[in-house]
Amino acid sequence: MEVEAARASDSVSESRWSKLAVTLPVRNVQALAASTGELTAEVIERYIQPDIDAFAVLDEHSDEVPVIDVGKLSSPESVEAEAAKLKFACAEWGFFQVVNHGIPDEVIMGMKHDIQKFFQLPLDVKNAYAQRQGDLQGYGQAFVVSDDQKLEWGDMFALFAQPPEARDMSYWPCEPHTFRNFIEKYSSEVMKLAHSLGVFVAKTLDLNPGPFEDKHVAQFLRMGYYPPCTPMPEKVLGFTPHSDMSFLTILLEVNSVQGLQIRRHGAWIPVKPCRDALLVNVGDLLEIMTNGKYKSIEHRVTINAHKERLTVSAFHLPNYDGIVSPILETREEKLLYKTVKVEEYARLFFTNKLEGKRALDHAKLSQ
Ligand SMILES: O=C(O)CCC(=O)C(=O)O
Numbered sequence: 145m146e147v148e149a150a151r152a153s154d155s156v157s158e159s160r161w162s163k164l165a166v167t168l169p170v171r172n173v174q175a176l177a178a179s180t181g182e183l184t185a186e187v188i189e190r191y192i193q194p195d196i197d198a199f200a201v202l203d204e205h206s207d208e209v210p211v212i213d214v215g216k217l218s219s220p221e222s223v224e225a226e227a228a229k230l231k232f233a234c235a236e237w238g239f240f241q242v243v244n245h246g247i248p249d250e251v252i253m254g255m256k257h258d259i260q261k262f263f264q265l266p267l268d269v270k271n272a273y274a275q276r277q278g279d280l281q282g283y284g285q286a287f288v289v290s291d292d293q294k295l296e297w298g299d300m301f302a303l304f305a306q307p308p309e310a311r312d313m314s315y316w317p318c319e320p321h322t323f324r325n326f327i328e329k330y331s332s333e334v335m336k337l338a339h340s341l342g343v344f345v346a347k348t349l350d351l352n353p354g355p356f357e358d359k360h361v362a363q364f365l366r367m368g369y370y371p372p373c374t375p376m377p378e379k380v381l382g383f384t385p386h387s388d389m390s391f392l393t394i395l396l397e398v399n400s401v402q403g404l405q406i407r408r409h410g411a412w413i414p415v416k417p418c419r420d421a422l423l424v425n426v427g428d429l430l431e432i433m434t435n436g437k438y439k440s441i442e443h444r445v446t447i448n449a450h451k452e453r454l455t456v457s458a459f460h461l462p463n464y465d466g467i468v469s470p471i472l473e474t475r476e477e478k479l480l481y482k483t484v485k486v487e488e489y490a491r492l493f494f495t496n497k498l499e500g501k502r503a504l505d506h507a508k509l510s511q
């Protein structure tokens with residue numbers, strides 16, 4: 145009975161998330177990159193990013209992203225020091241690597257293997273999977289809202305995952321044949337991790353974990369494929385600068401090819417992929433909930449001249465029908481953000497092209 149009820153209300157929320165993913169059809173970049181003869185100056189023009197060099201890239205800071213050991217957060221002897229590191233990471237970086245995250249190695253290895261196989265499938269096979277779940281499951285490029293907009297040098301396959309007891313996997317890809325099973329396991333494990341990180345995050349602010357636990361009942365999995373760009377890798381981006389709408393995002397860097405850069409003190413810091421870690425970032429909704437103490441940081445994806453990059457982003461989102469409110473630590477604390485309706489915030493986020501932090505600016509109270 146309970147599962148049935150969850151299914152009914154979740155499917156309402158599911159179809160409502162799906163209405164947001166409006167995007168114009170554009171060419172598949174993987175196919176384009178493979179057909180070098182077609183890469184004329186005119187074609188590539190649409191991908192050239194005029195502001196790509198606007199800020200310095202500081203390679204020398206690339207191994208400074210904080211590392212959080214989940215094992216240490218769970219043990220009474222080490223929890224205090226590790227929680228202090230977590231607090232610093234969320235407040236000062238908005239990004240951190242997690243090690244000892246508890247996700248079994250075979251799940252991560254299986255997911256990594258099958259994703260690479262999946263992207264090698266013919267385009268029509270991938271497209272067919274994308275059309276099976278309406279707008280919720282997509283293949284190609286998201287957020288293309290106008291014909292003259294610059295395009296990103298990457299494709300994605302995205303799908304929506306409910307909590308394990310309510311999910312419908314019948315639309316998920318089953319090629320290679322183990323893929324659906326690995327997506328299911330990976331998605332569940334990452335959801336559990338997001339859940340426990342949410343609780344640890346609440347503890348670092350001495351807040352009641354309740355509201356932090358129920359803020360990620362839905363998950364979008366975005367599998368990204370960024371082909372090499374032989375003619376001009378330094379002029380294109382796999383993902384333009386944006387902050388994530390989520391509560392927490394957890395990123396798996398499938399083949400450890402570097403590409404992600406995060407905005408810090410006005411410059412871009414490349415993040416060095418770490419084989420045994422997952423990369424976590426604070427999303428807009430967590431910034432709002434913490435009244436700005438934890439930061440949803442802008443990031444972008446650069447492109448390699450010779451190597452493809454594959455990633456899986458797992459965005460953890462609250463219920464579509466809910467609200468997110470800033471939670472204050474003390475009565476004296478000044479309120480800096482509005483309470484947002486998830487539905488309205490999502491609409492704002494998805495209908496604006498992701499230019500920096502525009503959606504989040506709307507949630508700030510003018511001082
Ligand atoms: O693929 C990546 O490295 C990051 C992608 C990203 O920023 C996102 O999916 O929001």
Ligand SMILES: [Fe+2]
Pocket residue numbers: 386387388443
């Ligand atoms: Fe992102």
